Amino acid sequence: MKIRLRLTLLFTFLFAAILLAFALIINFSYSENREEKFYKRLQQRAITQANLLLDAGVHPSVLQLIYRNALNEEEVAVFDTAFNLIYHDGPDIDKVKETPQMMNNILHKGEIRFHINREQAVGFLYHHKGKTYIITAAAADEWGLRKLQNLQNTLIVGFIASIILTLVAGRFFSKKALSPVSDMIEKVEDITATNLHLRVPEGNGKDEIAELAITFNHMLNRLENSFEAQKQFVSNISHELRTPLATIITELELSTIKPRTAEDYKATIALALADARKLARLSNDLLDFAKASYDQAEITFKPLRVDELLLDARMQVIKANSNYQVSIEFKEEIENDELITLNGNEYLLKVAFANLMENGCKFSSNHQCKVTIHSTGKNITAHFSDTGIGIDLNELPHIFKAFYRGSNKTHAQGNGIGLSLTERIIKLHNGHIAVQSQLQKGTVFAVQLPHL
Structure with a gap:
């Protein structure tokens, strides 16, 4: 059942219930009033007739x-x-x-009222010139009953006409009230993956339907941004994959054109192996990037010590690059383990910390990175600092974008995923990452994470 029909029926039902109660009250009130008046009139006429008999002496x-x-x-x-x-x-x-029983009842109560089929009857005591008489009277209020019947017919006809009118009016007003929803439906049907720029009308911007339209448009904004980011991501992946693959293919094709010496073949294999490693590294980064894009509810979290995570990440970096040096120190002595314990995913946090350590070593001439841990009442802060070439001030707003590589890309190889991946992991853990850098003086990444 559509909302429009449901609202119409509900409104009609409520109105019918109220109108029926009102009609019943009117009918009951009029019926009681008519009956009371006729009893009094019946009693008065009976007294008049008794006076004619007792006073006037009418035979x-x-x-x-x-x-x-x-x-x-x-x-x-x-x-x-x-x-x-x-x-x-x-x-x-x-x-x-x-009957004697009725007469005794009148004597004891002074007055009784009752019905005989359609007629009303009354019995009462009448005192006249020192004597007491018992008078009974009965009659049908034909005129009053006809008026009551006319009133009931009017109420019934009015009730039916009002319900019909309410149905028509309810259908009209519900259609008018829900017309913005119909407009939204028509607009939504036109929105596809190829025209996500379209938006639904927001009406007056004040009522609940307008709020729904505004919320839906906000969702479309996020979807459009997500689609654009995905298109850009796929384009960048294609570019990043195409370059090393083309290099490998070219090197192997050249090696097959004519016979070469063993040294030439070794050189070709070494170049192909280097490009293959680049592809492996890119594949691993993309896999980590995908994991960091999951919903937080789909990732396993558990209590972890930050110092242990940093030590494991340091070991991972040094194992892959023996000439890198990473030092870890606490800014102050921390006695409470909870101040350096957080709820997180071990694998992803190690990836984020290892990326920051590797970046610090990679862009420093001495290949050194210093990590300083500081714990406050609510958060754990880790500073990753180096004395490298730094980042240009104009490039700082873009360094966390996927596949973005600044002017310092000539100093070290990379694919532009590391910092974007790190930021996603930190945000996934309800944290925050910031950067400060000066050219030729070094860079400091500050990672803030909530502890238990």
Whole structure:
């Protein structure tokens, strides 16, 4: 069931319930009021007829004649306290059919009211000139009942007409209220991977539907940026893979054109092996880059000591490059292990730390990198500093972009993934990385991670 129909039916149901309750209250109130008024009128007419009999001395036959010639008039009977009948409008009809039990009930209560089929009946005590009489009267309120029936018919017709009108109006207003959603649906159907620049209309920018449209547009912005980044990433990967592959193919093809000496073949193999290692390193970096792009919920985290991670990363860097030197020191003595323990992924953090150490050694003439650990109340901060060639101030905003390589690329080989990978890993651990650098003086990377 569509929201528009559901809203229409819900609104109609609520309105029908309220209208029905209102109609029932009106009907009940009018019915009670009509009945109460007729009881009083019936009692008053019975008293008038008793006065004609007792005061004016009108003969009973005359009163009975008047009763027989009247239309829908009340039937009145007068008794003394001994239950002897003094007067009856229609003894042959006797609508009330007074019984001793009824008469006793009137004597004890003073007045009783009851129904005889469609007719209302009343019995009460009447005091006249020192004597007490029991009077009963019964009649049908034909005029009042007709008015009640007319009121009920009017309420029923009005209720049905109101429900129909509510359905029509509800459908119209729900369609009008949800028209921005229909516009959004039409616009969304036009959005594909090739035209992610399109956006859904945001309406007045104030109601909930506008908030939904704004949120959806923000999601489209992120998707568009992600697609663009992915396209750029694929383009860069293609370029990075094509260069060493083309070099390997060229070197091998040249070696097959004509016979060469063993030394020439060794040189060709060495060049091909170097390019193959570049490809292996690029493949490993891309794999780590992909792992760092996972959702945090899909990566295993556990408590880890930062100093142990840094020592393992240092060993990994020195093992791969024996001429590199990495020193690790604490800025202050830390007695509480929790201050240097964080919740993270061991493999990814080692990759991030090893990248920073390797960069520091790679771009320094003395191939040295110094790591300083500092712990505060909430975070662990590690500074990776070197005395290398530094980074140009204009290039600092771009160094964390994938495949970006600055002007210092001539000093060392690389593929431009390391720093981008490191930043993703740090952010994945709810951390922050910053850089300060001066040309020919060195660079300092500050990594801040929350501890337990």
